[in-house]
Amino acid sequence: MPAYVIEQNGQQGSVRMMGDLTAVLVPELQAGLKDLLNKGTRELEFDLASTAMLDSSGMGLLIAASNSLSRSGGKLRVTNVRPEIFHLLQSMRLTARLNVSGPAE
């Protein structure tokens, strides 16, 4: 099973994580995100429905993606976040910054 699935449709892009978003994956994901942005993605969704752990390197990746998108007038959304990760992002004051939403009701 892949660690993540990246899709693009015009200016809409998505990264669906199939597991954790941690330091070991960050270099590889950085390259994939750079490619997405170079191909014109302006609205990017990061789906964390299957993510049980997010470390500070993963947070750094999300912030870097958000910074890059902001510079080109785009926006990042982080969706389907589990309660423990939501609490973590809230504690780091990043929920508004990263447009974080919890799992769908």
Added chain:
Amino acid sequence: MKSGPQTPALSQQISSRMEEVESLCLKIRGFMENGDPGLVSFPVELLARECLNNAVLHGNRGDAAKKIDFRLWVGRVWIRFQVSDEGPGFDWRKNRSAEPDLDSTSGRGLPLYAMYANRVRFNRNGNQITLWVQKKRQTRKEG
């Protein structure tokens, strides 16, 4: 806060490679999730990851020949774990209260220690860290 039992419940030495950190962290998760119900999996795994990542990247500076030691003890009240690297250490006295701004892509490891650990202790050289996390309180069964 007592230092707890002397025999670690989990102990492992790894090389300074992120793949080995990942593998050890999954082992820690398995241990925490399958252990007694007082164990708190998310904070311990998160803190262990931050310590191990720092040991690889900043302590041993990515030198795969250098080792990292991980030890975890489970006491009656506390979970205590320790990460040691072979690097020269860092000046934790200067860095421990630093908090990054919202656009910063790094610098969140130390604030996470303060947020999720009940106690953090560095050795004098700054190449060994020990953290304590309180276990969940157990409800005593009636009857």
